[in-house]
Amino acid sequence: MKRSPMAILWNVLFYLFVVAIVVYAIFPFYYAIVTSFSTGTALFEIHYWPKVFDLANYKNVLFQRQFPRSVLNSLLIASTTVILALFLAVTASYALSRVRFRGRGLLLMVILAVSMFPQIAVLAGMIEMIKYFGLFNTPFAMIISYTVFTLPFTVWVLTTFMRDLPIEIEEAAIVDGATPWIIITRVFLPLLWPALVTTGLLAFIGAWNEFLFALTFTLSEDQRTTPVAIAMLSGASVQEIPWGPIMAASVIVTVPLVVLVLIFQRKIVAGLTAGGVKG
Amino acid sequence: MTTASTSGPARAMGPSLQQQRARAAFWFLAPMLFALFLVAAWPLMRTIWFSFTDATGNIYDGKFVWFQNYVRVQTLDSGKTMYRGVFFDPKWWNAVYNTVRFSVVSVIFETVLGLVIALVLNAEFKGRGIVRAAILIPWAIPTIVSAKMWAWMLNDQYGILNDILLNLHLISEKIAWTARDDTAMIAVLIVDIWKTAPFMALLCLAGLQMVPRDIYEAARIDGVHPIKVFFKVTLPLIRPAVAVAVIFRMLDALRIFDLVYVLTPNSTATKTMSVISRENLIDFSKFGYGSAESTTLFAILAIFVSLYIWLGRVDLTGETSR
Structure with missing residues (x-):
């Protein structure tokens, strides 16, 4: 034909x-x-x-500036934030997805609302808290403040994942006399690994990219995270913008992200659309 | 939803197990709720409180001044009445205008472009996987990095965009995109649309893939024109998915800070609500006034979301459809 x-x-x-x-x-x-x-x-x-x-631009960024320190800061902050959020989110999303209680729908709405929060609305109160605890210009300032968006997000996505797990496994465990804690750690956690990896990766990207809090809560160059470091990268004079090193730094922080995203492509799309489009 | 989790397994087991589970649920939720209270509710309440004080650099020096940061009527010695405060601040209203204009234009473009890309990806063709991977790249790039990348491409002297447009004879001279008042907003829009349209495409695609294929088959056999099929069948079916995607994007756009701050620093043509609030809070040490602006932004967003959910009957939690 x-x-x-x-x-x-x-x-x-x-x-x-x-x-x-x-x-x-x-x-x-x-x-x-x-x-x-x-x-x-x-x-x-x-x-x-x-x-x-x-390779001069890469040498400049890696050996003549504090940029590697910023990458380490970002790695430390983002991974701590993610582990903290996942830890708090697993039990919470079990309760939100598998147990019926009054006000569950409202609670889910509140959690969603917090994840959509304009971060500037908590900035003033957060500055006060960070200064009160003496955490200004330390990684803890970011670890605490990033929880405002990583935690609701992980709770939300894990809740939608857990909803879809078959009810029968849980029933069997209840008949065997398992407590809710045993159900979470022995029954759900092994099934949740893929979801945890995806959610963790998405939360990690969010924390890695955050700018407003990192810009406000850091003062010295050695405490900066990578986005702040790239935004503040300066040349010998004010007029001279070091485009070469800026692009080298950009490529350095972006390539790992792009590789990760391409590896976890399908899972990421599933995680992003979970909750929002399903149902 | 396909899984039947109508009431959990507890109902058949009697009330004591149900109670036990509810008690466990409370303790499972408690740490998360405490953390959220600490990082969200408490700082928000403090921000609102500060918005009623005249605090400056030292945040505890402020007196309680009621609504004076929002509205203040002053009568000068000359007898002239002055209206001050956020609600009468032309700079604030300029920021509101910038933010709303940016949000509406960017979300419209992103949705239309996202739908078009999604329709392409929904067709079956060789290399679809590669395209899907490629459009994830803008999303994966940190906003600050994309701002810098585009700042370089939009550079007036050495930027490649001016070079391309000059070669195509679309412009007659090099344009300082990010510096000029009339093009700064366009520059911000270009970058934001580039970064987020692919994300919208993925969300729309997820909606498209839930449309059963036999609907298209039936329409084809009946000889309905593809464009009519799109508007009469596809669009109504994916409307809920798109509606949710649009509200998420809209909220994201209304709070934009990083892209504007880095791409067009100190430009009044692009300064958004978040940027001007932070400027007052930090750079100008007007802690109370900046808090009042942040609180107003929060109120605007809250009203907007409530209206959207109420008017659009958007089901965000997926609870009612279960």
């Missing part, structure tokens, strides 16, 4: 459109990589294709 010219034309147009979407999505990142390998005058000429391969 020969295809009509019209169908072929539509096919070509369709694929052109697909290519346009892909270019639109990845070009800025591609261009950041190209720029990060350019130095001197090459930086200020426009190249659509990689022309030079110079």
Whole structure:
């Protein structure tokens, strides 16, 4: 069967459109990589294709600045926040998804509302609290304040995951006389691992990218997180913006994220759409 | 929902087990509720309290001034009456205008673009996996990094965007996108739409994939035009999913801070509510006034969400459909 010219034309147009979407999505990142390998005058000429391969920008960022320290800060803060949130969220979402009690719907709404909170609304109160506990300009300031968005998010996603687990396993455990705590740790936790990994990864990305709290609660360069460090990266003078090192730093913090996201692609999409679109 | 979890297994077991489970549920919820109280409810209440004081750099120096941060009527010696406070502050209203304009325009573009991309991804073709992976990349890039990447591409002298547009003869001279008052908002919109449209596409795609395939089959056999099928069948079916995605994005847009702060620093054409609140709180040490602005932003968002859920009958928790 020969295809009509019209169908072929539509096919070509369709694929052109697909290519346009892909270019639109990845070009800025591609261009950041190209720029990060350019130095001197090459930086200020426009190249659509990689022309030079110079690691000077990476050396600058990794050895002449406090940037590696910022990466360590971010790693420490994001992983602590995520572990804390997951720990608190597992038991809470068991109660929210498997036990009927009055006001459950309202409680779920409140948790969702907190995750949608404008962070600026808690900023003033948070500054007071952080200063009261003497945590200003320490990683703990971020670990505490990031809980405001990681915790409701993890509770929310884990609750929707747990709702969909079959009721029969739990019934069997109850008949055997298992307490709710045993049910969570022995029955649910092994089933929840994939969900925990996905949720943890999403919360980690959120904490890794956070800017407002990190900008407000850090003062010295060695306490900055990576987003703040990149935003504040400065040159020899105020007018001179070090585009090369900025792009190198951007590529350094983005590549691991992109790799993680591509590995966990399907799970991430499931996690993002959980709750919102289901039901 | 497919799983039948109507009442949990407890109902058949009698009230004592139900009570035991409810008690356990309370203790399981308690640590999470305490943490949320500590990081959300308490700071929010303190912010609201500070908004009624005239606190400055030292936050405990403030006196209680009732609503004077919001509305203050002063009569000058000359007999002229002055209206002050957040509600009469032109800078604040400019920020409100910027935020609303940004949110509405960006969410409209993101939804339409997201739907188009989702429709493409819903078709079966070679390389669909690659496209799906590619559109996740903008979402995975930290906002600050995308702001810097685009700031470089939008650079007036060395930016590639000006170069492309000049080569296409769409502009006649290089534009200082982020610095000019009339283009700064466009620059912010370009970056935000680039970053979030793919995310919207994924949410829309999840909705599209729940539409049964045989509906399309039936429509095709009946000879209904594809465009009509989209508006009469597909769109109504995915409307709930899109409605939820739109409200989430809208709330995100209304509180935007990082992108504006980094891409167009100190531009009055883009300064949003969050940016101006933080500026007063931290940079200008007007702690009480900044708190009043934050509280107003919170109130605006709360009213907006309530209206949207009430008018749109959006079911966010998925409780009623169970």
